[in-house]
Amino acid sequence: MSVKLALVVRTDLAMGKGKIAAQVAHAAVAAALHGLGSAEFAAWLHDGQQKVVLRVSDSEGLQKVCDDAASAGLHVEVVHDAGRTQVLPGTVTCCAIGPASAAEVDRVTGSLPLL
Amino acid sequence: MSVKLALVVRTDLAMGKGKIAAQVAHAAVAAALHGLGSAEFAAWLHDGQQKVVLRVSDSEGLQKVCDDAASAGLHVEVVHDAGRTQVLPGTVTCCAIGPASAAEVDRVTGSLPLL
Numbered sequence: 063m064s065v066k067l068a069l070v071v072r073t074d075l076a077m078g079k080g081k082i083a084a085q086v087a088h089a090a091v092a093a094a095l096h097g098l099g100s101a102e103f104a105a106w107l108h109d110g111q112q113k114v115v116l117r118v119s120d121s122e123g124l125q126k127v128c129d130d131a132a133s134a135g136l137h138v139e140v141v142h143d144a145g146r147t148q149v150l151p152g153t154v155t156c157c158a159i160g161p162a163s164a165a166e167v168d169r170v171t172g173s174l175p176l177l
Numbered sequence: 178m179s180v181k182l183a184l185v186v187r188t189d190l191a192m193g194k195g196k197i198a199a200q201v202a203h204a205a206v207a208a209a210l211h212g213l214g215s216a217e218f219a220a221w222l223h224d225g226q227q228k229v230v231l232r233v234s235d236s237e238g239l240q241k242v243c244d245d246a247a248s249a250g251l252h253v254e255v256v257h258d259a260g261r262t263q264v265l266p267g268t269v270t271c272c273a274i275g276p277a278s279a280a281e282v283d284r285v286t287g288s289l290p291l292l
Contacts, residue, residue, distance in 0.1 A: 084184070087198070087228055088205075
């Protein structure tokens with residue numbers, strides 16, 4: 063089974079690439095820690111931690127993909143930034159979906175463009 | 178104790194921001210999994226997973242900070258990209274240092290600029 067982690071980032075916040083990387087890393091670590099002990103997590107780790115970084119244009123787009131993923135039974139981690147730099151405290155910047163079967167993740171995120 | 182994870186990225190590879198985010202996330206997940214069960218990891222998680230994303234201009238710069246960190250007794254995770262996109266297989270793209278005491282991490286990475 064191919065397993066992947068999707069990371070979905072808002073592009074309307076004017077975050078720099080270092081800020082984006084930190085937010086995505088936060089989401090990925092949270093998703094990995096949540097997955098500890100599961101067969102899907104073990105498969106994901108074994109296969110090299112496949113990740114795909116996607117984009118949405120605003121908070122509504124992020125909310126929609128999170129809702130769709132949760133409805134499909136996929137684990138979702140939403141990152142609320144602490145707001146020390148670049149964005150206001152509590153701003154939702156990105157989310158992680160999975161790690162889960164690539165087919166299931168693609169069903170929810172497949173229409174989103176790469177960041 | 179303030180605990181942080183430093184993520185150091187090469188800027189000479191012309192990676193896009195999504196690619197950078199995926200590489201940094203890979204390093205952060207590896208560092209987190211290695212730290213599981215340690216007091217420093219617990220403190221890092223409890224304090225909100227403090228991360229800083231820094232840059233070096235080339236592979237020699239990355240090697241130097243990795244060597245300095247290892248010499249200082251800090252845990253280092255080096256990411257070798259699978260090379261499916263943008264860079265050649267096996268290319269070293271970034272590293273994670275820590276999570277560890279912010280003072281110790283700063284001693285090694287403090288001169289590096291933010292990405």
